Amino acid sequence: MNDLSGFTTEQSQKIQKNRERVIDSIGKNMDLYGITLSIGHLYGYMYFNNGPVTLDELSKTMGMSKTSMSTGVRTLMDLKMIDKVWGKGTRKDLYEVEPDWYQNFSDFFSIKWRKAVEGNMNALNKSLVELRHMKKEYEESPELQAVLEADEAKIAHAMDYYKWLLRLIEAMETGKIFELIPKEPREPASQEAGRPEHDGKE
Amino acid sequence: MNDLSGFTTEQSQKIQKNRERVIDSIGKNMDLYGITLSIGHLYGYMYFNNGPVTLDELSKTMGMSKTSMSTGVRTLMDLKMIDKVWGKGTRKDLYEVEPDWYQNFSDFFSIKWRKAVEGNMNALNKSLVELRHMKKEYEESPELQAVLEADEAKIAHAMDYYKWLLRLIEAMETGKIFELIPKEPREPASQEAGRPEHDGKE
DNA sequence: ATGTTTGTACAGTTTTAACTTTACGTACGA
């Protein structure tokens, strides 16, 4: 499945061992994205494989059922970490990694966080409205007013935070985050005038 | 446990319902932080409670075992989302929320992501060194060189990304992220004319 | 000291998630 066939066993073993360490490390990292270890492993393997792979290949290499590969691949697709691509000769589906990890990171927030945050803001908004309505309704009771205002303040604080978070997410979606925190670290000595805006694809 | 005792049932029910919606929403959101729904709920309750609470109170309110409260509280403490505080009269431990959600967000990355990223960089570095060593060792085989270089490029790309991620995490830890993406949204009138080129003094 | 209270380790149970096997719908080639 890969191009390690023409070398001595010692050579290919070394390469393999190296790849496995990296794949392992990547896979372990993936739980940050809410992805299970084995799917992380799956991604790691695809990352090192030159060219797209099929479910059957994955199944054989991972030593797992084809069904698992199917669901795993779908999970990674949902997060836009891999793409389905078209191969001319075959009827099988082909998948390959989206190697731009900066993009992956942005997509992750765009997909996972944005949805959750927006849902939350919705709920909070509903509560804010109701709370303000109650304040009008029970104007005579100062104690109640105090409680209502305390609750309102808490929700308002949360809302402010969510708004900020949304701006952060937006900065990732638009790529503005890479202006604020550039991909190439600023040289410690010289202040370069023009920054190359994007790195070439691999 | 809370200050809802002096009101009519209708009033306190409305308040309660409102709080529950928010608490629910917060709890649901928490799985972004790798926290289980019930612990998220726990946090939500604490967020609305004025003043610190004890394990027994939590246990009673949540309808869960005290042991669960103990572990839940520890999880939240590890993420610095709540603090243990000292109450003068009592022997019980008291806990209260850290209400600064911006800080919570930063801490989350500092705690969870930094560790994982640094671990990964370690592994990748090891592989890079070994790979370069192999390149010297097998200079005679051009095919092997090609494979080694392909692997090296992939790992190097990953490394670049991790370095960037570390800078992002650092920006959160130092609070610089709040200069780049301010808590108060920029006034809509002045659409950023130019990016401030000087980096913050800090 | 002795007795109580409080938090948590530990072992056991239940619930949930991961994974596999089987089976089926769809698309393609003859």
Added chain:
DNA sequence: TCGTACGTAAAGTTAAAACTGTACAAACAT
């Protein structure tokens, strides 16, 4: 028209985690 290959839904199984009850160590009061 079959028949075959492919991907995935559904049901079943296994592994993991969340949660509980018991028991015990530490801290305090008397």
